[in-house]
Structures are given as C-alpha cells and as structure tokens.
Amino acid sequence: MRKPKPLDAAHLSRFFIYDESSPSCLRWNRAVSNKVKAGFIAGYKLDSGYWKVSLDGEIYYVHRIIALLHGMFNSVTSDAVDHINGNPSDNRVLNIRAVSESLNRRNSRKKIKSQGQCGVTYDQKSTKGHLYAVAQWYEMDGKRKTKSFSHTKYGREKAISLAVYARNLAMDRLISCGAGYTNRHGE
Numbered sequence: 001m002r003k004p005k006p007l008d009a010a011h012l013s014r015f016f017i018y019d020e021s022s023p024s025c026l027r028w029n030r031a032v033s034n035k036v037k038a039g040f041i042a043g044y045k046l047d048s049g050y051w052k053v054s055l056d057g058e059i060y061y062v063h064r065i066i067a068l069l070h071g072m073f074n075s076v077t078s079d080a081v082d083h084i085n086g087n088p089s090d091n092r093v094l095n096i097r098a099v100s101e102s103l104n105r106r107n108s109r110k111k112i113k114s115q116g117q118c119g120v121t122y123d124q125k126s127t128k129g130h131l132y133a134v135a136q137w138y139e140m141d142g143k144r145k146t147k148s149f150s151h152t153k154y155g156r157e158k159a160i161s162l163a164v165y166a167r168n169l170a171m172d173r174l175i176s177c178g179a180g181y182t183n184r185h186g187e
Contacts, residue, residue: 008068009068009069009071012065012068012069013029013069014029014030015028015029015030015032015055016028016029016042016053016065016069017029018066018069018070018093020092022041022042023041023045023051023089024041024042024043024045024051024053024062024091025062025066025091025092025093026041026042026043026051026053026062026065026066026091027039027040027041027042028040028041028042032055042062043062045089048088049087049088049089050062050063050088050089051063051088051089051091053065061081062091063081063083063088063091063096064081066091066093066096067081067096067097067098070093072096072097072098073098079098079099079100079101080098080099080100080101080103080104081096081097081098081099081104082096082097082098082099082103082104083095083096084096084097099180102138102142102180103180117160117163117164117167118167119135119136119137119167119171120133120134120135120136120160120163120164120167121133121134121136122134123148130150130151130152131150131151131152131156131159132148132149132150132151132159133148133149133151133156133159133160133162133163134146134147134148134149134163135147135148135149135163135164135166135167135170136167137167137170137171137174139174139179140174140177140179145170147163147166147167147170148163149162149163149166
C-alpha cells in the first residue's frame with residue numbers, strides 16, 4: 001500500500017473547512033481557481049465510494065484530511081483512517097477514527113472464499129497434490145496463524161467443517177481478548 005503524501009493541519013486549514021452539509025463533509029475555505037470558489041464542495045467521489053480532492057497538484061483522500069483537521073493524528077502519513085460503519089462515503093467525524101493498519105483491516109468486510117467462509121481456504125501441499133482446508137487468522141501481535149485439515153484424512157466436507165470450526169474458535173478468542181475485530185468482519 002502506498003503511503004499518503006505528507007501534509008499538515010495548518011496548511012490544510014487554509015484551504016478546507018469541515019462541513020457535514022457537504023456530501024464529502026469538506027468545503028473549500030477559499031477560492032483556488034476561477035472554477036473553485038470558497039464554500040464549494042471539496043472533492044470528487046470515486047466508484048468505490050471514497051472521496052478524493054486535488055490540492056497543489058497532489059491527490060488526497062478527504063477522510064484523511066478531515067481526520068487530520070480534527071487532530072486525530074499528526075500527519076497524513078501516520079496511521080490509517082477507518083470508516084467505522086464501513087461506508088467510505090460517510091466522512092462525518094463521528095464515523096472516522098485514526099487506527100493502525102491492522103485494526104483498520106479488522107473492520108473490513110470479509111472476503112468471500114470459494115466455500116463461503118471467511119478465513120478458510122483450500123491449499124495444495126507437497127508434490128503429491130493433497131488438498132487441505134486451511135483456517136487462517138492474525139494474532140494480536142500481527143502474526144499470521146494457520147491450521148490445516150487434510151481432505152485425505154477427514155474427507156472434503158469434514159476437513160472444511162473442521163477448518164471453519166478452528167477459525168471460529170480463534171476469532172472468538174481474539175474478540176474476547178479485545179483484538180479489535182468488529183461485527184462487520186467475518187459475519
């Protein structure tokens with residue numbers, strides 16, 4: 001992932017003001033061209049739902065600018081900015097927070113795998129081509145953990161069932177330890 005360009009709050013506040021009546025929650029604080037006047041909506045919406053804005057020939061995510069203007073972190077290059085409700089278009093201050101990259105990923109939607117279970121994949125190990133159902137998760141220290149179940153030993157359905165169970169046990173343990181996973185992750 002590419003690091004965002006550095007920018008400071010003092011510089012930003014000369015150009016932008018936070019305004020929840022704007023669709024991006026950001027407005028221009030001053031005219032920057034003949035087409036962009038003070039009070040105009042700042043930014044443009046991408047197909048992904050995120051808002052971006054151009055300033056001094058650089059492109060910035062609007063939610064990062066809002067977080068910086070509200071003192072959530074010290075520079076655009078530090079931390080990730082998480083949309084708490086998962087809606088990348090909702091840049092209200094109450095919906096964004098500065099978090100670590102790993103915590104930001106824990107609030108992401110699940111990635112659907114071919115068997116429909118978050119964190120469980122198929123893997124082919126060794127030159128013999130045996131298939132395994134593999135449960136995977138990240139511990140609180142950021143280390144990736146896996147547990148594999150052989151299709152040869154358990155049969156396909158049982159191996160998948162065991163991997164799903166192992167993944168759910170690990171997630172329940174991590175959630176009870178305060179690992180930062182949210183209801184949006186893995187549902």
